[in-house]
Amino acid sequence: MRTTTAMKLGATAAVAALALTACTAPADDISNADFETAMSTPTTISMWAWAPGIENQVAMFEEAYPAIDVVLENVGQGGDHYTKVRTALEAGTGAPDVIQLEYQYVPSFVLTESLLDLAPYGANDVADQFTPWTWSQVTNGDAVYAIPQDAGPMGNLYREDILAAAGITEAPVTWDDYAVAAEAVRNQTGSYITALSGNDAGSFLGLVWAAGAAPFSYDGVETISVDLTGPATQEVIDYWQDLIDRDLVSTDPSFTDGWYQGLANGTLAGWLTAAWGPAFLQGTAADTTGLWRAAPLPTFDADNPIAGNWGGSTLAALSATEHPIVAAELAKFINTDPEATLKFATEQFLFPTRTEVLTSPEFAEQESEFYGGQRVNEIFAEISATVDTEFQWLPFQDFVAASFVDTLGKAISEKGDLSAGLAAWQDAIVTYATEQGFTVQ
Amino acid sequence: MIAGTVPTSRQILRNRRRHPRDRRSLLLTALVWLGVAYFLLPLLWLAIASTKDNADLFTTFGFAFGDEFNFFNNIVDLLEFRDGAFWRWTGNTILYAGASAVGATALATAAGYAFAKFEFPGRRFIFSAILGSIMIPATALALPTYLVFSSLGMVNTPWAIIIPSIVSPFGVYLMRVYAEDSVPNSLIEAARIDGASEVRIFFSIGVRLMVPGMVTVFLFSLVGVWNNFFLPLIMLSSSDLYPLTVGLAQLQALSTGGGGSTAVFSTVITGSFISIVPLVVAFLFLQRYWESGLADGSTKE
Incomplete structure (x- = not known):
């Protein structure tokens, strides 16, 4: 019942948005000066994610940007997580700035206009780092709604x-x-x-x-x-x-x-x-x-x-965030920083979406005893290249x-x-x- | 026995006591053993399963031990999960359940005593309202409660769990019945004649005579809050505040297929097993108050 009402609201909002977009010019790209100012101003932002060990990547982000304090919460996995995000968005308070979002749920948050378009925040600059199919899952035309984190x-x-x-x-x-x-x-x-x-x-x-x-x-x-x-x-x-x-x-x-x-x-x-x-x-x-x-x-x-x-997640910034530059950079940093993404792949068993990690020896050449010494990662990396x-x-x-x-x-x-x-x-x-x-x- | 009179139930009981063999009933014994099995087998399964690793869980019989004894490895895994989150959840559960049980017992005792021993306008109406609220399942009240606490700005705090749990209509009902039987009106009258205040009568005479009933209410609310899942699930969003129930469910969710998922069944099972141990201890420890209380009631003339 709840979903039905939300969907109806969403559909109405979408229609209204269609009328609006006709007269709104696309946002200009964020300048370097704005970026530097935002990232060096002491700011606290929150992220809801359940990827095991993602606190490692958050720590790397905080080290790179000492002025930013990230509050990481795990409010549940899958359904529980989305319910809480939607409840907070409806309530108008308590919503996080950045959320973990599975590929198949990106459109449902696009529908309700809950996601920040990351394109003005330099997201398209990192497009060629990702396997093409993961990038196509998070984009619609020029808009970029999330940064791929892991895949299946x-x-x-x-x-x-x-x-x-x-x-x-x-x-x-x-x-x-x-x-x-x-x-x-x-x-x-x-x-x-x-x-x-x-x-x-x-x-x-x-x-x-x-x-x-x-x-x-x-x-x-x-x-x-x-x-x-x-x-x-x-x-x-x-x-x-x-x-x-x-x-x-x-x-x-x-x-x-x-x-x-x-x-x-x-x-x-x-x-x-x-x-x-x-x-x-x-x-x-x-x-x-x-x-x-x-x-x-x-x-x-x-x-x-x-x-x-089958499966895999992204990080997305919510459009309600008060710190869009920081939120966009958090999503981007965690999923594009070479050290952060390699750690995801080799220590936290998240299957990478960045081609650099997919082909790195530390990842691809791991031999697994369970699979008779096979290089399982390498096999799946080759499969990843053929995903439609x-x-x-x-x-x-x-x-x-x-x-x-x-x-x-x-x-x-x-x-x-x-x-x-x-x-x-x-x-x-x-x-x-x-x-x-x-x-x- | 006098011929021609219908024996009272008390006489029948006395007769039976004289002939122990007559007390045996094969059907009743079988039913009791069935009941024992029904309640204890899941516990036994849990105890045995907590000594297995994932591989043994899925390859060996549920009520037999696995190839290896992994209980201590499982405990280490459990305690190491997210830098000791399990301890935090245990502490939270003890805080929520302990504070709620003490509060619920105090409130129910005072209210039950008042309903049993004082005449005041609206007594029947208020008591009927309390009785009626027993019929409403707590789950149905969780969402309205959430809205109330949200407007008070108290969601995602321990108060959001403790305050709703202190209100126990069933406890009030139980304590009213208990106070009626266990605190003699003559005793209260005597104390009044001696010049004791109502507050003093309640604490010095009422509370002392009602201890067994209070233990019952305490145990009921302790178990209720300890096992409550839905209220903390909707009230709390910070995992540092989670009680064991919600925390273990979150741990279990790690085993849902998906990116980065790991199979942690043995860890969850061990966590579930450890999480009920304090309850078992509380029951065993408080049992003697409970039993003596029930017996007191039955022999009083």
Whole structure:
């Protein structure tokens, strides 16, 4: 109910904004003198973020700008965090200056005009430091709404020993190879090669992304498009329908007790997951050290591999901030300072978005015992370079994720008709968007 | 026993006491054991799980020990989390629960005594209103409470947790019933005749006779505030003020898949286990007051 009201308000605000932008000139870039003054004036600003260990990067910022005092708060992760940010914005007091923001929620904060456009604060100068797809996730035309912090390009983690026992000695390159491997693993070891889970829209959309589909678009104002039933998404659906019908993949919900047990005891022989997956898996299945390997996600077109992304965050400055120069610099510094970003990658297990870190020997050449001495980071860094740049999100991704569970997710869990589930998902999103006053193309 | 008369329940009880074998009831014993299992098995699971690392959690049977004994490693992980945040949360919980329980007990005792022993206009109405408010779940009141505290400028302070928790309608009800039975009117009359003030009667006679009831209210509110999750969740935004419940939930959120996520299940489980130990200790320690109180009530003529 709360979201509905907020969305309606947001939609109204967006319409009003459309009328306003026509007569407002874009803000001029901040001059060096203004920047120097702001950064040397004693100022306290607050940041809400949950990235583990981000206090390290905040300390580096405070060292670089001794006049600035940053108050860091962790008010929760994901949903709790956004609820608190929105509540504070509505209340008009107590909102932070800078927030951690996942890529898929950037448009919903653009819709409510809650984000400061960082372009006048020199954000475009750092654009070429980032992998192109992460930059395209945070920009709209010339506007820059956030600075990418970490990412989750998707790959394939699998049990080498189980696949070998089924006679598969090479990581599957195409989805056809993967289906053959799935059959061999199921028939000869009794395990499932992986689970397609119906309780998480993020991983499924990652697979859609990797198929080159871009089902959503948003113009930053009030027009959206939803095309989940297009050929690229349908290809993904048909593929998994076949595997599910032949009982070659599990449909257990992910991040549940049974699922963790499956990964730890080998009834699940693999996990199609993001770049943050390798470190996470290591923590839950320590007994299987050395048996796992990482590989790129299988692809439909071996000559032209495309990858998708699942997860990752940015830092964004809120437009309500009283210290826009300092807030913009905080977001920019933490995610572009070479030392700060390298520490994120090598000590805090955040998968980097800056190309310099992705190719740095300290990061790329780390060898992981859990993955039999493989350079897992290097593999995911190569995947990151192939992530499609076209993929966008809708400005009400909360609803998209929730309705996935009721429609397509339900069809997956019940091993039912995935195409019908997909169509129901499309309908639910379009109906909701229309009710909220968006123009759906 | 006199033939032809219906035995009173007291006589039946006496009869049963003479023949211990008659007291056995297979059904009741089985039900009690079921109850014991229902309450103790989760606790047992928690105790055992706190000795496992993540790998053992997902590969070994829940009620059997894992391959390694990791209890102390888990404790070290827990205490090292964010430079000892767990200690801070523990301190906060003790402060919130302790202050609220003392305040709630004092308020409920005074109010319960007043309702039981004084006639004043509006007594029935006020008491009915208090009884009625027991029916409203605390969760439903959390948001209005937030708005009130927000306009008072007291959100994100310990007062936002302690003040709402001091008001305990159930405690008032309990203390009224208890005061009626345990503080004899004749005793109060005697004290009045001797010239004692009402305040003195309350503290010197009333409070002393009501101690077992007060312990009950104290324990109820201690447990209630100790385990309260929703009120601190909405009232507090600074993690330095979090109690254990919200802090552990935040720790658990680290295991949600996403950038930088790490699996800390064993740490969360150990934290949950440690967080209930003080409650168990408080119960064991205060139990004798409680039991003696209940027994006092039953033998009084």
